[in-house]
Amino acid sequence: MAETVADQVVRRLGEWGVEQVFGYPGDGINGILAAFGRADNQPRFVQSRHEEMSAFQAVGYAKFSGEVGVCLATSGPGAIHLLNGLYDAKLDHVPVVAVVGQTARSAMGGSYQQEVDLQPLLKDVAGAYLVEVNVAEQLPNALDRAFRAARARQAPTAVIVPADLQEEEYSPPEHEFKHVPSSPPSTPHSVLVPPEDELAHAAAVLNAGRKVAILIGQGARNAAEEVRHVADVTGAGVAKALLGKDVLPDDLPYVTGAIGLLGTRPSYELMRDCDTLLIVGSNLPYSQFLPEFGQARAVQIDMDESVLGMRYPTEVGLVGEAKATLRALLPLLDRHEERSWRETIEGNVASWWETMEQQAMLDAKPVNPIRVVHELSPRLPEDAIVTADSGSSTNWYARNLRMRGRMRGSLSGSLATMGPAVPYAIGAKFAFPDRPVVALAGDGAMQMNGLAELITIARYHRLWSDPRLVVCVFHNNDLNQVTWELRAMGGAPKFEESQSLPEVSYADFAASLGLEAVSVDDPAELGAAWDRVLAADRPAVLDVRCDPEVPPIPPHATFEQVRSTTQALLSGDPNAWHVLVQGAKTKAQELLPGGR
Structure with missing residues (x-):
């Protein structure tokens, strides 16, 4: 034929x-x-x-x-x-x-x-x-x-x-007029390094700084070691855009964690107080979370020239591949022997993680969603892959999940669309069938499309040498992120008709497909539940009934946002008193001794 x-x-x-x-x-x-x-x-x-x-x-x-x-x-x-x-x-x-x-x-x-x-x-x-x-x-x-x-x-x-x-017979292009040939598939890897004079200019800016901050995105993924060396030489702290969350591990004491709307207090302080900023492979859109304009001298490294200086006025823009550019830059940097700035950063980071633990352990009705990720974090294998969805659960992925070892993680960064956590996890398992994968999804995302893709998981999991793919559902019967945005941004109370979700047992559906299925409505059972699904011989669904009124408001929330939320609650929000109590308890952890 x-x-x-x-x-x-x-x-x-x-x-x-x-x-x-x-x-x-x-x-x-x-x-x-x-x-x-x-x-x-x-x-x-x-x-x-x-x-x-x-x-x-x-x-x-x-x-x-x-x-x-x-x-x-x-x-x-x-x-x-x-x-x-x-x-x-x-x-x-x-x-x-x-x-x-x-x-x-x-x-x-x-x-x-x-x-x-x-x-x-x-x-x-x-x-x-x-x-x-x-x-x-x-x-x-x-x-x-x-x-x-x-x-x-x-x-x-x-x-x-x-x-x-x-269905037609294939005939290749000929060596003749108006035919266009091609070449065999190849995967060349080009390395682009900026000119020496531009590198010297960038080094001069970084050497002059006394309070250096580094922001990394996914474009720095192949340059993790080089970023560490630059941070060591300059005494800098390192904040991570969400798509760069897995570039550096969170057990480094100077890594301040996520930045932006879902970011951490140490990242906010790092940008607020620095006098020099190095951006590597990031096009973070929220410029309000970067230093005040004119406060910091800035250097940016990116393969894409069109993004240089787009988010912050940069003095030096280096068009180059991150790893090669940082390697060329490092010999030109002077070691900063004065370490008070680094010590401040590390103190802020240590205190923040204590605060996160205190917030995670607060009582809620029935389960505090922060604790779901808090209990997962130390149990994750060091080669795990984590996918996150868009919603309030994204806050806990961004702030509370501590990357270690070879862990990878991602989510829909710029589009921030609902529904990718489960299909991302399937793609991850086909990329690395020998590594465990965990998907963190809200119940809105699960009802949108995650439930159907559990069928896909059930169909293909026998192809994976490590069968572990855990889908954790933050089950709160609320489209929670938008509910909080209505309160904080618009001063509007929760609108039940748009925000409330019908009740579904995600565990029962998973069990009907032959997957491991665990339901949790008691926070004391969370640790054992994670142990069970992470040790299962098949994919699993962990269905956790969470309190929708634990606030995902950033720790640096503005007065206007707090005032709008309060006005919304006083305007007839159906869960006003519970929201106020949970919000006060959560924020109080930042003020108590050992907290922030």
């Missing part, structure tokens, strides 16, 4: 080292699905419950593996469903290739079933490279460029293949 265009698609994916394609079937990709069958399912087709989840799984795989994630969807509605996950990849700078079917070429323009004009649909999200393949000879160049562009620009790309073309 002659090789079809679809056969060549599957073959070329394999040549690019793709081991699995996350997708959902449809007649717009029937030719490609048949080609997977003829190729003995190599690469493996991983069936999600929804194309949006396929895109999230590809993003999660790419985030944790460092390789290109690939997702596959049919024409029309399938392509539309990919968009949220692809935008997540775009905003978090993740390499993903989407292969999308399309109506047969003979029917295009005829208002045919499932016909959607895919190029304008995908143009914004896949603008790094988007092409529709209309003849067989286009295919190698189109697919290869999609991979190369995704890698080079750390962005999603898309290749559209009409349904009828998939």
Whole structure:
């Protein structure tokens, strides 16, 4: 049988080292699905419950593996469903290739079933490279460029293949007019280092500082050791953007933790009091959490020149790869022998962790959600991968989870979309089937799409050498983050019709799928529950009934936010008294001896 265009698609994916394609079937990709069958399912087709989840799984795989994630969807509605996950990849700078079917070429323009004009649909999200393949000879160049562009620009790309073309006989491009050849898949790694004079200027700024702060993001992930050395030489403290939470471990005494709306008090103080700022691989959008404009001299390192100076007025912008740039910068730095600034930072960090423990151990009705992560943190294996969702549970991931060893963690950073924690975890397990994975999700996210993806977990878990994938559900029957935003930002009481969630037993659903299932409504049972699910011989769901009134308000909340919250409660919030009591108890830990 002659090789079809679809056969060549599957073959070329394999040549690019793709081991699995996350997708959902449809007649717009029937030719490609048949080609997977003829190729003995190599690469493996991983069936999600929804194309949006396929895109999230590809993003999660790419985030944790460092390789290109690939997702596959049919024409029309399938392509539309990919968009949220692809935008997540775009905003978090993740390499993903989407292969999308399309109506047969003979029917295009005829208002045919499932016909959607895919190029304008995908143009914004896949603008790094988007092409529709209309003849067989286009295919190698189109697919290869999609991979190369995704890698080079750390962005999603898309290749559209009409349904009828998939089934045509494949013919490669010829050495002739209007044919475009391609080259075999390759993965070159370029190292970009700024010029010597710019490095010297940056060193002069850092050497002149007496209170140096470092902010790292995911762009510093390959430069962890170099960041440590710079922090040691300069006596700096290091704050972490959420996407850079796993770059440095939290057992380093000068690491202040997360920064921003979900950040820590030591990070806030670090930025408030510093006189010099070094930003490495971060484009944190919240400039109000950086030093006052004009307070600090700043140096920024990033591969992307377009982000230099975008968030803070920088004196020196270095276009370069983080590891190589810091290595070139280090010999030019003078060691800061005066260590009072570092001692202050370390004292603030130590005190903060004491405060976090005190807040976690406060009584709540029934379980304090802070304690859920507090009990998990010391129990996590040092090679664990943690995924977090968007919601109030994100606060506890950001502030209370202490990274150690080779731990990895991520979430939807810039898009902050609901629902990626579980599909990210699935992608992580396909990237590292020998490592334990924990997903932290609110019940809103679970009802949105997490429950369905438990079916996917049940289907594929036998492929993983370490079967442990734990989904922890913060079960409070409330869309909690928005409830708190209504109170703090708008001064509005909780609106039950929009905020309250129907009751579901996540543990019972998990048990019906043959997964380990544990329910907790007593804080004293939390530790043992974590021990059980982390030792299980299969994936597990930990269903924890949490108090929705434990406030996720930042420790540096403004007076206006506190006043708005109080006004909201006094305006008829259904749980006003309980909210006030829990808020007062939590904030009091920052004022007690040994607290903040």
